[in-house]
Amino acid sequence: MNSKINSVLIANRGEIARRIIRSCRDMGIRTVAVYSDADSGSPHVREADSAIRLPGAAPKDTYLRGDLLVAAARRAGADAVHPGYGFLSENADFARQCEDAGLVFVGPTSTTIELMGDKLRSKALMNDVGVPVLQGFDLTNLTTEEVADRANQIGFPLLVKASAGGGGRGMRIVNQPAEVADAVASAKREALSAFGDETVFLERYLVNPRHIEVQVFADAHDNIVSLFERECSIQRRHQKIVEESPSTAVDEPLRKRLGEAAVATARAADYRGAGTVEFVIAEDGSFYFLEMNTRLQVEHAVTEAVTGLDLVRLQLRVARGEALPPEVLAPTMTGHAIEVRVYAEDPPNGFLPTSGTVEFFRAPDHAGLRVDSGIETGSVISTYYDPMLAKFIAYAPVRQEAAALLAIALRETQIDGVTTNIGLLASILEDEDFLAGATTTSFLDNHAALVANSSFAADDVVARRALAAALIRQAQTRDAAVVQQTIPSGWRNNPSNRGGSGNSQTRVFALDEREVRVDYALDPSTATVTIDHGAHIEGFGELRILGLTVDTAELEMDGLLTCYRVVQAGSRVFVHDRFGSTTFDEAERFPTTDSRASRGSLVAPMPGSVRRLLVAAGAAVGVGEPLLILEAMKMEHTVTSPVDGVVAEVLVAAGAQVEAGAVLVVMREE
Known part of the structure; x- marks a missing residue:
């Protein structure tokens, strides 16, 4: 039975909201944007046909409030809700709220989201249908001793992973037994903050694998198809920054096996719409199921480039009850596409997120280049949301040409006012190992000089x-x-003293x-x-x-x-x-004396909120010991002591918002 979709509320922000608006406009569907107070000047607000304010700025008060989003859809008279990616896109409760309100949720059913969003249940299901999985253990209700025992059973290194997670959040690599407890506690906090669910599990960690994912599409007429693979191996903090299709590691026999496993996964989950099945490929060529993302992926554009399909349009058609068209049921792949994610972050400084005002933004206009951005000149980059600013996608007949086009485009791009990773991305695309296809999840670890010199010029x-x-x-x-x-x-009619x-x-x-x-x-x-x-x-x-x-x-x-x-x-x-x-x-021509932080002061490396204080004044600490935890852009950063000494002063409180450079703690060296 087909559903009427004349108006769609987009339960998201920034780049993906603008992307959805484009396809809706091409289909004659009206769009309703939502925006937080921090996003009142965002381009997606102006580009939608109408917009509704979500009071507040923090995600928990705005884009993570399913009740407010459903109320906004009803108020605007929308027929459907598109969740984009991130926020509530894989939240079964939100999908159920939409269903109960008579709104078409552009995605799979709440039952499917619940099943595949629970990484433990989904891994068990994959094991039952014969899709290979990595060994893992649920940590729910286990004591510290039992957690340590499960870790020893898996062996090291291992991964602590959020069951409801994604995008690298709530994930920690553990290399030795002494690190397990802290890693579990930290992953739980981050998972609770990002997803509202602190459930974590342990999983075997493969060293130096490839991260390959398969785009699948399914309709309500028993059609399920693989739209080929994407390679997403180059990552930082377990989050992808370079994606491409096809993968240099996948030949036709492996592509066939991966596609069959992905289709089997979707069929077992009774899937509808766009989904992505993620795998890791070991050095010996074996592959293992990681998870299924029950939404559109950030990197969907590379699949669109090599197949010629509009995946957002297909999502909306399937949501209306239509069958997948012939060109999807018999897909073809031509050429090569590479996507990079431009983030507001400082790679040489530990990839710390940055914030500020975009004083000027301009991207080049080249044939074969696509830029999906959430910013414009004057945009304010806050600490509340993910720091991704834009995606650059290059398409060419062969991989080398796509890489060269993308590197040139990045070098020519202007994003002034905010520190970004553009220099690093261009350097990766020009690197000999990348061009040779030698890309694994350890790429940046093995190319530390690229990171360290990414903002360097001769x-x-x-x-x-x-x-x-x-x-x-x-x-x-x-x-x-x-x-x-x-x-x-400064001109004068007498010679200068030089x-x-x-x-x-x-x-x-x-x-x-x-x-x-x-x-x-x-x-x-x-x-x-x-x-x-x-x-x-x-x-x-x-x-x-x-x-x-x-x-x-x-x-x-x-x-x-x-x-x-x-x-x-x-x-x-x-x-x-x-x-x-x-x-x-x-430099100022007539500088005034500035007040510098006193010796021993530890300052905030980035703007954010003080998540936890771990010490008090008078405490004796050793070098490297954690002092407090900052949270910015949904990521945690631990501030540690640079010396053996005593905490002289703690100048902030838990929950406080601080700017970059603010003095947090004053140390007295022993």
Whole structure:
């Protein structure tokens, strides 16, 4: 029986909400957005046909409130609810609330979600139908001693995993018995915060496997089909950052076996709609069922690229009761697609999430490139939600071309105001091991230099960008001048005390902890850049200024013409060329004395909330001992003592919101 869907409430935010809106609009279906107070200016709110406010900012008060979402759908007169991914997309209670309210839930039934969302029950079911699974144990109601016994039975390393989890949350790798108790407690807290369910289990952990998943689709007419595999092995914190299809590790015989196992999984679960069956492939070629995600995946776009199918449109058609069309029942795969996830995070600094205002956002427009983003210039990146900003997807006839296209696009992208992982993603795509298809879940561990150097640029590149920034800043200064706009700022008619001409200028920037000093003159055009009081980088060949505006510079150095673009936000200067970007902090001409944190102060490495205090003033602690736990963007971060010493002061309380750089604890070294 077909259901009427004229209007869909999208129970989500950001990039996926915008993605769903696009397909709904193509199908003539009206959309209703929901938004928290923190998302009132989000693009998805304006792009929907109507929008309803969810008072508050934290997920538990807004996007995780099924009752508010159902009430919003009723109020808007929606026929259906699309959950997107994350939040309540795999919550059986929410699906049941929609069903009870007479709303079409765009996804499988609540019964199926409940079955496959319980990773312990789903693994038992897979074992019954002959799909290989990894050994594991439920920890519910077990004592500390019993947990330790189960861990020893599995052996090390092992994985603590949230039963209701996903996206790497509520997961901990344990390498030795002494780590089990803390890992279980931490995983439980994170799972409860992210999913409202603290159930965790132990599972055998494969070292250096491939993470392969299969996209399945099923309708209510007994049709179930595999839409081929995606490889998602390159991860950080067990969360994917690079996905591609097809996998370099899967040949036709293995693709057939994986597809058959995925279809068997969906059939055993009485599945409807889009789903993903996740597997790990060991080094010997054996594969094991991990879980089934009963929703659309973040990486669904790579499957769309190689099959030519619109998976959101198919979700809506199946939700209306239609049978899968012929092109889905006999799918084909051509070319190669790679997707990367752009996050607001700092890879060299432990992938800590970042926040702030996007001062400028621009992505290139290339054939074969697709950008699904949840941001625009002016977007505020808060600490309340997942830090993913956008997805970049490249499609080409062969893998090497897709990787090259995507790397170039990332280098050309401007996201100013927030630290991101763009540099790391581009470096991965250019890496020889990646291009050779040598991708496993240990890829980043084995390529630590890529992470450490992801925001690094050579001194000569920094120097050229600093010179461009200095010239553009002068153009901005003269443009803002009330009189004598043609005279360079700071000009005087006597020679400078450095022996230069009257139009010799100086700009001083900071790059991380280094000073970058630019001395230049415009007639004739000369320049010297000094980085951190080191050797001069000068000459640049013949410096020719071919174009100069308040935000761009066309400079010819050593006979090479390069175009630069600058975005200014307060004292921060973001400089871009075709090969990447550098962010400078412009030094004040007349700096005031700043108040620095006292010696021994431990500051917040990121904005967030104080989840737990683990020490009190007067406590003696050893180096590496946990002092408190911060939570930001649904992830936990433990602040540890850098010394053997005594806690002199604790300056925050549990539950407090803190900004990056706020003093948390003051230590007194023994």
